[in-house]
Amino acid sequence: xxxxxxxxxxxxxxxxxxxxxxxxxxxxxxxxxxxxxxxxxxxxxxxxxxxxxxxxxxxxxxxxxxxxxxxxxxxxxxxxxxxxxxxxxxxxxxxxxxxxxxxxxxxxxxxxxxxxxxxxxxxxxxxxxxxxxxxxxxxxxxxxxxxxxxxxxxxxxxxxxxxxxxxx
Amino acid sequence: xxxxxxxxxxxxxxxxxxxxxxxxxxxxxxxxxxxxxxxxxxxxxxxxxxxxxxxxxxxxxxxxxxxxxxxxxxxxxxxxxxxxxxxxxxxxxxxxxxxxxxxxxxxxxxxxxxxxxxxxxxxxxxxxxxxxxxxxxxxxxxxxxxxxxxxxxxxxxxxxxxxxxxxxxxxxxxxxxxxxxxxxxxxxxxxxxxxxxxxxxxxxxxxxxxxxxxxxxxxxxxxxxxxxxxxxxxxxxxxxxxxxxxxxxxxxxxxxxxxxxxxxxxxxxxxxxxxxxxxxxxxxxxxxxxxxxxxxxxxxxxxxxxxxxxxxxxxxxxxxxxxxxxxxxxxxxxxxxxxxxxxxxxxxxxxxxxxxxxxxxxxxxxxxxxxxxxxxxxxxxxxxxxxxxxxxxxxxxxxxxxxxxxxxxxxxxxxxxxxxxxxxxxxxxxxxxxxxxxxxxxxxxxxxxxxxxxxxxxxxxxxxxxxxxxxxxxxxxxxxxxxxxxxxxxxx
Numbered sequence: 001x002x003x004x005x006x007x008x009x010x011x012x013x014x015x016x017x018x019x020x021x022x023x024x025x026x027x028x029x030x031x032x033x034x035x036x037x038x039x040x041x042x043x044x045x046x047x048x049x050x051x052x053x054x055x056x057x058x059x060x061x062x063x064x065x066x067x068x069x070x071x072x073x074x075x076x077x078x079x080x081x082x083x084x085x086x087x088x089x090x091x092x093x094x095x096x097x098x099x100x101x102x103x104x105x106x107x108x109x110x111x112x113x114x115x116x117x118x119x120x121x122x123x124x125x126x127x128x129x130x131x132x133x134x135x136x137x138x139x140x141x142x143x144x145x146x147x148x149x150x151x152x153x154x155x156x157x158x159x160x161x162x163x164x165x166x167x168x
Numbered sequence: 169x170x171x172x173x174x175x176x177x178x179x180x181x182x183x184x185x186x187x188x189x190x191x192x193x194x195x196x197x198x199x200x201x202x203x204x205x206x207x208x209x210x211x212x213x214x215x216x217x218x219x220x221x222x223x224x225x226x227x228x229x230x231x232x233x234x235x236x237x238x239x240x241x242x243x244x245x246x247x248x249x250x251x252x253x254x255x256x257x258x259x260x261x262x263x264x265x266x267x268x269x270x271x272x273x274x275x276x277x278x279x280x281x282x283x284x285x286x287x288x289x290x291x292x293x294x295x296x297x298x299x300x301x302x303x304x305x306x307x308x309x310x311x312x313x314x315x316x317x318x319x320x321x322x323x324x325x326x327x328x329x330x331x332x333x334x335x336x337x338x339x340x341x342x343x344x345x346x347x348x349x350x351x352x353x354x355x356x357x358x359x360x361x362x363x364x365x366x367x368x369x370x371x372x373x374x375x376x377x378x379x380x381x382x383x384x385x386x387x388x389x390x391x392x393x394x395x396x397x398x399x400x401x402x403x404x405x406x407x408x409x410x411x412x413x414x415x416x417x418x419x420x421x422x423x424x425x426x427x428x429x430x431x432x433x434x435x436x437x438x439x440x441x442x443x444x445x446x447x448x449x450x451x452x453x454x455x456x457x458x459x460x461x462x463x464x465x466x467x468x469x470x471x472x473x474x475x476x477x478x479x480x481x482x483x484x485x486x487x488x489x490x491x492x493x494x495x496x497x498x499x500x501x502x503x504x505x506x507x508x509x510x511x512x513x514x515x516x517x518x519x520x521x522x523x524x525x526x527x528x529x530x531x532x533x534x535x536x537x538x539x540x541x542x543x544x545x546x547x548x549x550x551x552x553x554x555x556x557x558x559x560x561x562x563x564x565x566x567x568x569x570x571x572x573x574x575x576x577x578x579x580x581x582x583x584x585x586x587x588x589x590x591x592x593x594x595x596x597x598x599x600x601x602x603x604x605x606x607x608x609x610x611x612x613x614x615x616x617x618x619x620x621x622x623x624x625x626x627x628x629x630x631x632x633x634x635x636x637x638x639x640x641x642x643x644x645x646x647x648x649x650x651x652x653x654x655x656x657x658x659x660x
Contacts, residue, residue, distance in 0.1 A: 009599070013600070017339075032355065032357030034630075037630070038626035038627070039625065039630070040625055042359055083392075088390070089391060092387065092567065093588055096567070096571055096584065103581070115567075116565070120564050123558070123560045123563075123564065142568075154218075156575075157579060158575075
């Protein structure tokens with residue numbers, strides 16, 4: 001877990017976006033020119049948005065850089081220390097990406113069961129043996145429900161290894 | 169008028185096996201998801217959005233409307249029983265609802281909330297029928313320049329009133345507008361694609377909706393609630409609690425009428441939403457009521473006022489959403505997105521070209537509220553149990569639903585990755601008070617605004633001054649400026 005001051009995060013976000021928006025603005029020069037009389041071209045609207053965003057991002061940056069800068073600042077938007085659980089979020093990202101990458105090879109059934117099992121096993125507040133048993137049971141039943149809703153009912157073509165695509 | 173005359177037929181037509189099943193499941197899932205702490209109507213719609221992929225336009229709209237209406241009521245259940253509002257709009261219901269429950273009458277509190285919500289929902293639907301068609305009639309007289317200005321006006325309200333800091337509200341709105349420009353432009357050119365195949369078709373709405381509304385909530389449930397203590401399962405209801413009695417109706421009718429009108433009016437203002445609606449209804453009712461000094465001590469009026477307004481906002485939000493194509497809330501943005509994905513263009517022409525669909529929406533809202541009354545009344549005990557579900561365990565199911573739901577859209581793994589990245593961004597934004605809903609609203613409104621601007625410019629040979637200085641356009645743009653100035657001065 002990392003504790004960061006909200007002001008620092010907003011400062012980072014505004015700085016990051018400021019550079020990114022400038023880069024995008026240069027990108028608009030590669031967009032198609034107008035082919036129709038009156039039509040302002042593909043870059044016109046994105047440029048308007050980018051100018052709008054650059055203005056508000058600069059305001060955000062100034063609000064967090066200069067203490068006395070109070071333009072558009074609200075009294076109830078207070079500075080706090082924020083806890084971010086990077087490890088847990090990275091783990092969530094990792095298992096989600098594994099799920100998507102291996103869906104075609106391993107199949108919907110095993111992956112859905114495993115995904116739920118991995119997440120549930122630490123969250124049941126039971127001893128390891130019981131926790132494993134209950135998470136397996138819950139994961140299996142949930143996988144069957146998801147299979148029924150998404151594959152049988154909604155006909156989404158997921159890769160299946162042993163359950164059928166149709167039951168009627 | 170034609171829509172009004174056809175309404176009874178459409179209501180009767182809704183009673184087919186499939187439609188009844190769709191409404192019933194929408195109401196059931198809506199209450200269930202709404203009752204989960206932290207899950208608002210927008211989040212509930214986001215997570216159930218993939219279920220509409222295989223439904224017809226009318227069925228999917230009715231389903232999402234049922235979820236939307238029911239989730240607004242569902243949010244009051246944890247607010248009343250465990251002092252944890254399901255949605256921000258239900259926070260004010262804690263004052264009298266939770267107090268009444270603590271006095272030993274939780275069933276009465278829940279049923280007052282339910283009946284008030286249904287009254288609000290039905291009344292605002294009737295107002296919606298009249299005002300929606302009238303507004304669309306005026307909308308039909310607007311050209312693309314005026315529609316562009318209306319879009320800007322909508323954005324000014326969204327940016328000003330969403331979130332605690334105006335700069336953050338507008339930053340989020342701008343991000344939404346920008347995200348919508350990714351992919352093919354209306355004239356075939358590519359924008360912000362960076363030679364990546366998965367960006368060529370743009371970012372699908374389902375990815376934005378799930379990524380920014382459902383994903384941060386799943387992260388919060390799984391990660392932030394990791395150290396949550398065990399929840400005691402208790403029996404909320406006692407035999408002495410008789411619930412709602414018919415004698416309450418006469419006393420509560422003035423509150424219901426006042427708050428329905430207030431809720432519908434606030435709902436019709438883009439960006440205002442149910443939270444502001446219920447808050448204003450509570451404070452105003454406290455001024456108007458004869459029992460003003462008893463508010464906060466657990467009285468029926470204290471629950472009825474915010475809950476009536478809260479559900480009235482649903483139909484109120486649909487007024488600008490359907491008649492002008494300006495979504496009033498995150499949930500309305502999802503509804504607009506659904507319509508666009510099914511080939512229906514929201515806006516004044518909807519009331520001319522798709523009269524049947526409009527009648528179906530009106531009828532659907534009425535039937536939904538009647539079903540909500542029945543399900544809510546008889547299944548109070550069941551939904552009360554939802555409040556004891558552990559957040560960290562619930563997060564596991566929300567997470568897998570997000571992955572499966574996003575993947576289902578076009579069986580494309582890149583969409584899941586996009587949703588996860590947006591989810592992480594939304595999660596960080598939520599922590600620093602940058603509201604994610606304006607991103608979704610901006611995303612939905614961006615193509616509408618751009619198309620109208622391009623059309624207006626093409627008509628006037630590219631002269632922006634002619635587009636902007638037409639009397640109605642100028643007035644609307646001036647109103648947008650006033651809105652921002654008002655927001656800046658009142659927030660200090």
